[in-house]
Amino acid sequence: MVAQELSSKVQDAVCRSVEEIGQEMISFLQDLVRIPTVNPPGENYIAGADFIGSKLKQFGYDTHYIAAEGLAEHTPKYPRMNVLGRMEGSTPRPSLHFNGHFDVVPVGDGWTVDPFGAMIRDGKLYGRGVSDQKAGIAASIFAVEAIRRAGVRLLGTVEQSGSVDEESGGFAGVAFLAKQGWIGQDKTDYVIITEPTNVDRVCLGHRGVYWFKVTTHGRIAHGSMPYLGVSAIDHMTDFLHGVTHELKPQLATRQTAVPVEPPGSRYASINVNSVFGGQPEDGTQTPCVADRSGAIFDRRFLSEESFEDVRGEIHAMLADLEAKNPEFKYNIEDLMVVHPVHTDESCDLVQTISGSVEKIFGRKPKLTASPGTYDQKHVVRIASVSQCIAYGPGILAQAHLPDEYCMVEDVIQSAKVMALTAMQLLGAEETSSRAAR
Numbered sequence: 001m002v003a004q005e006l007s008s009k010v011q012d013a014v015c016r017s018v019e020e021i022g023q024e025m026i027s028f029l030q031d032l033v034r035i036p037t038v039n040p041p042g043e044n045y046i047a048g049a050d051f052i053g054s055k056l057k058q059f060g061y062d063t064h065y066i067a068a069e070g071l072a073e074h075t076p077k078y079p080r081m082n083v084l085g086r087m088e089g090s091t092p093r094p095s096l097h098f099n100g101h102f103d104v105v106p107v108g109d110g111w112t113v114d115p116f117g118a119m120i121r122d123g124k125l126y127g128r129g130v131s132d133q134k135a136g137i138a139a140s141i142f143a144v145e146a147i148r149r150a151g152v153r154l155l156g157t158v159e160q161s162g163s164v165d166e167e168s169g170g171f172a173g174v175a176f177l178a179k180q181g182w183i184g185q186d187k188t189d190y191v192i193i194t195e196p197t198n199v200d201r202v203c204l205g206h207r208g209v210y211w212f213k214v215t216t217h218g219r220i221a222h223g224s225m226p227y228l229g230v231s232a233i234d235h236m237t238d239f240l241h242g243v244t245h246e247l248k249p250q251l252a253t254r255q256t257a258v259p260v261e262p263p264g265s266r267y268a269s270i271n272v273n274s275v276f277g278g279q280p281e282d283g284t285q286t287p288c289v290a291d292r293s294g295a296i297f298d299r300r301f302l303s304e305e306s307f308e309d310v311r312g313e314i315h316a317m318l319a320d321l322e323a324k325n326p327e328f329k330y331n332i333e334d335l336m337v338v339h340p341v342h343t344d345e346s347c348d349l350v351q352t353i354s355g356s357v358e359k360i361f362g363r364k365p366k367l368t369a370s371p372g373t374y375d376q377k378h379v380v381r382i383a384s385v386s387q388c389i390a391y392g393p394g395i396l397a398q399a400h401l402p403d404e405y406c407m408v409e410d411v412i413q414s415a416k417v418m419a420l421t422a423m424q425l426l427g428a429e430e431t432s433s434r435a436a437r
């Protein structure tokens with residue numbers, strides 16, 4: 001698909017239109033921030049979906065409300081509600097899908113402003129979820145509207161979805177939309193996820209994740225005669241020792257060629273999420289040797305590492321302990337596996353949005369990858385849409401912090417980038433003389 005060359009006159013008119021619509025966009029964003037769509041547990045999803053959906057309808061989209069029917073987390077108390085708007089141009093293809101998640105993480109401590117007040121001070125809009133990533137939702141919706149108000153019509157199809165549960169894995173959100181065929185290679189050419197990328201960066205993908213649980217087994221005995229039992233906690237200590245003193249130093253030497261930001265995340269890593277074993281700390285203590293211990297691990301792997309090797313390395317460590325100590329009994333359980341994804345930087349989508357960033361900021365974007373995963377995995381793995389990136393106005397380092405904010409100016413600038421990108425990818429024609437001003 002060849003991106004259409006647009007005259008700079010039309011591009012300038014659309015950028016002016018974004019400026020003109022700016023105030024309206026920011027007040028939409030403020031109202032969206034004021035809906036506390038906190039996840040967990042998934043509060044006010046209906047209100048969030050309705051608010052986004054009614055704006056999409058007002059702007060001419062066919063809207064669909066998609067509840068994650070059949071999933072355990074979709075309950076009467078906390079319904080999992082997504083919204084999707086579709087606006088066809090003169091042809092269904094090419095099609096560009098903007099996705100943003102409207103769930104936000106819990107507020108946490110340390111706020112000095114109302115986390116749902118959406119206050120603006122010194123050009124910063126404050127609120128939980130403003131950077132991650134309600135600002136991105138506002139930018140993409142108003143970017144497309146600014147095109148229309150400039151008297152320009154998109155030829156292909158544009159879709160916008162507001163989805164839930166990204167912060168808890170996205171299964172009732174983008175994964176559900178992909179599984180139900182709302183996003184798929186039979187209808188979707190390009191996906192832009194409007195996660196925070198600091199306005200002038202484009203994120204091509206993310207590292208892999210392997211969560212696993214190791215349980216060690218011992219034999220209970222009286223705590224005054226521990227030599228009669230076998231301590232599962234001692235087994236776990238042996239394994240943790242290997243993780244900390246052998247595996248961690250090895251992982252720290254494995255560096256990816258992928259430009260993960262921040263650069264500290266360009267190395268493979270492992271984190272112990274939790275350790276447990278023996279008697280519950282809040283229960284009455286009795287003198288017993290612990291016959292059971294467990295720990296949950298979070299291994300982040302690089303696109304250069306195969307998952308089989310990553311998993312095999314852990315299994316080998318455990319087998320080694322077993323070989324050295326016949327009483328070492330364990331089992332290992334996979335909890336979650338996410339394979340790395342990385343969009344080819346030579347594809348139309350990356351090239352086009354890079355050109356748009358350059359036009360607005362005067363420099364090419366930094367092409368990055370994310371240390372953590374986000375909904376791109378579902379778009380690539382379930383929907384099989386390979387041209388997927390993240391781009392949005394939020395500040396990555398602000399995500400999940402107290403006093404989270406986003407620069408108002410960034411929302412406007414990123415909307416220009418999105419508008420230019422949509423016009424290039426989908427084709428555009430002037431419908432009125434307004435663009436010729």
Ligand SMILES: [Zn+2]
Nearest residue numbers: 132133166195
């Ligand atoms: Zn996010």
